[in-house]
Amino acid sequence: MKKMKVLVAILTIASALGLAPSLTSAQSFAFGKNKVHYNTFQWLTLRGDHVEIFYYPEEEPLARLALSLAEDSYQDLKKKFQQDVGHSIPLIVYSSHQHFEQTNVSPYFLPEGVQGFTEFSKGRVVLPYTGSYAEFRHVIHHELVHVFQLSILEDVYKKRSTSCRRSGSRKGSRSTGPRHGTRRGRWS
Numbered sequence: 317m318k319k320m321k322v323l324v325a326i327l328t329i330a331s332a333l334g335l336a337p338s339l340t341s342a343q344s345f346a347f348g349k350n351k352v353h354y355n356t357f358q359w360l361t362l363r364g365d366h367v368e369i370f371y372y373p374e375e376e377p378l379a380r381l382a383l384s385l386a387e388d389s390y391q392d393l394k395k396k397f398q399q400d401v402g403h404s405i406p407l408i409v410y411s412s413h414q415h416f417e418q419t420n421v422s423p424y425f426l427p428e429g430v431q432g433f434t435e436f437s438k439g440r441v442v443l444p445y446t447g448s449y450a451e452f453r454h455v456i457h458h459e460l461v462h463v464f465q466l467s468i469l470e471d472v473y474k475k476r477s478t479s480c481r482r483s484g485s486r487k488g489s490r491s492t493g494p495r496h497g498t499r500r501g502r503w504s
């Protein structure tokens with residue numbers, strides 16, 4: 317039980333940091349510059365048991381590879397986390413980093429070092445293929461870890477909110493004031 321509380325606390329902090337606006341976000345855009353889209357993609361989908369791949373027609377072999385790798389990673393993570401994600405995971409695959417940088421999933425510029433990201437609000441995974449099979453497999457697995465973390469947080473939140481509604485109180489909430497028996501001047 318204590319391990320679960322620690323896990324929930326860590327996941328909550330990690331997600332809060334991921335959702336919090338960056339202090340340097342204003343500096344990540346050059347003044348007056350827009351994110352340029354050079355290509356218009358015609359998206360197709362490829363569905364698996366747990367993952368839905370979005371790809372453009374000329375990259376169908378890459379999409380099939382991504383689906384296989386994502387389904388394998390899903391099964392591995394399902395065992396490790398003892399969790400089942402309750403929805404199909406959208407995974408958007410780009411054939412190059414140049415195409416990936418043009419994504420409209422994120423409004424921010426994606427520098428060369430970013431190999432993929434999981435959008436926390438909708439649970440979408442977005443990544444480019446950089447030419448390395450091993451790296452592609454690693455990044456898919458890594459980003460699916462974030463999807464599982466979000467799924468666990470969502471389940472914990474749902475359980476917590478339903479138990480609070482049933483009891484009519486904030487079960488487990490703690491006072492932020494000093495405890496009984498402590499001297500008031502101690503922290504001042």
